[in-house]
Amino acid sequence: MQKILIVGAGASGVYLSVLLKQKLYDCDVIVLEQNTAPLKKVLATGNGRCNLSNKDMSIDYYQSDNNQLVEEIISSFDMVQAMNDLGLYCIYQGNLLYPKSEQALSVKQILMQRAEELGVLFLYEQEVLKIEKGYPYIVKTNQQQLKADYVIFAMGSEAGRLSGTQLSRYQILRKLHLNVVEPRPALTQFFTQPVLKSLKGVRVKGTFTLLEKGKCVHQEKGELLFTDYGVSGIAIMQLSAFCKPLHDYELSIDFFDEEDAKKLYEYIELRRKKGYNHFYDGLLNSKISLYFEKQALNSTQEIVSMLKDFRLHITGLRSYESAQVMKGGLSLNELDHNLELKKYPHIYAIGEILNVIGLCGGYNLHFAFASASHVAKALEREWNVTNS
Incomplete structure (x- = not known):
């Protein structure tokens, strides 16, 4: 036998x-x-x-x-x-x-x-x-x-x-x-710089892009989770599969992927003219709204860029345990x-x-x-x- x-x-x-x-x-x-x-x-x-x-x-x-x-x-x-x-x-x-x-x-x-x-x-x-x-x-x-x-x-x-x-x-x-x-490691989370600890636990739906030297390596639509070390979520784990050792990457977050930049610009311009206090309330999660307020952006274009292309530097992937x-x-x-x-x-x-x-x-x-x-x-x- x-x-x-x-x-x-x-x-x-x-x-x-x-x-x-x-x-x-x-x-x-x-x-x-x-x-x-x-x-x-x-x-x-x-x-x-x-x-x-x-x-x-x-x-x-x-x-x-x-x-x-x-x-x-x-x-x-x-x-x-x-x-x-x-x-x-x-x-x-x-x-x-x-x-x-x-x-x-x-x-x-x-x-x-x-x-x-x-x-x-x-x-x-x-x-x-x-x-x-x-x-x-x-x-x-x-x-x-x-x-x-x-x-x-x-x-x-x-x-x-x-x-x-x-x-x-x-x-x-x-x-x-x-x-x-x-x-x-693959299908894992990102360490980022800065680490936005004030946003820990906040989930965001949007489009997320892995960038190298400003060029798109891969893009995912889905959900991101802010953590006390960087970012997690299914979309982030998908992006991690496209990272190579010793390469320098950025993460771009599009909070308003349902709107193109031109339409969002027009909307933000009208919103600014109304002179709202706490401008970002009603647009974003309250913790993200507070974070954006502290950035003290002075122009519609700066605000649109922040909402459509918010950048974080990826400093590494979490280890095999994760x-x-x-x-x-x-x-x-x-x-x-x-x-x-x-x-x-x-x-x-x-x-x-x-x-x-x-x-x-x-x-x-x-x-x-x-x-x-x-x-x-x-x-x-x-x-x-x-x-x-």
Whole structure:
């Protein structure tokens, strides 16, 4: 009986274990997890509601070093059907797909129930330290040594600390002389200068632009949250995915994105002629109004510029503890079309350990499940040929 070891009990690893036990016969599937429980990151996804996918699965929402392969993987996977096959009923809310229960716990329970019914073995507090070349492979953990005919890397990243913080996940890959794109936080918050502590807790809807040397790098319409270190919010987290190391960026805030500059100018001009005390009251949140009053702007053009193009200097991104994902990881150039390592037959990689990130909106979970499905199909094809 052949043995398959999956390193990591996150979404991609657990889902793959279910698919392999369903599709293959005469095999043992063992999942090694360094935490004390599986699917910790899934439980935190979507503020506990678990945004699984999106109606708009354009490759434009992803960044990787092989977008052609990523596009094929994501477009060939039907999340609604896949979850229905497991027994999880899902619904769209706008473009976002959620479990009907709106509970990430439902996703965990269904995945683990199916895995346990099929006889998948889970071993916890198992940090994989090394994999020795050969056939079968020797997998060494902090607790034991196992032999495996197939190994699948599904160990996620250190983002949010929910997959564990040990950096051995990358060391394993480097020991195998594989190219690892240096991981860095993405989908996270900005440190800014100045830090507008007086606005802490204020939420703003508008259009937000990431600028480098005055030119637009990326733009997002949505919501921003002022904090005691800078800014947060979904729109900001989206923008963070487009930041590169050692680049100097600014954030431009358009508080009045529903009005063009010309119409806003005319409105502000009329408003000034009325001579209101506390001029900004009725235009903005009271805390923002007070902040703007203190700027003592003297012309309509200055006021319009402040409302349409309020600038903050971005001094950095918050660390991996606050990030939803890490940008970087195992280069897709190390893998063939089946996500099998070119240098090591029968070793595959899926999910967040790969150099693939999606924006907020269910894109990263969709790729996690889709990449697991992709590898399950590849192994099924190989299994059928080998055992025919």
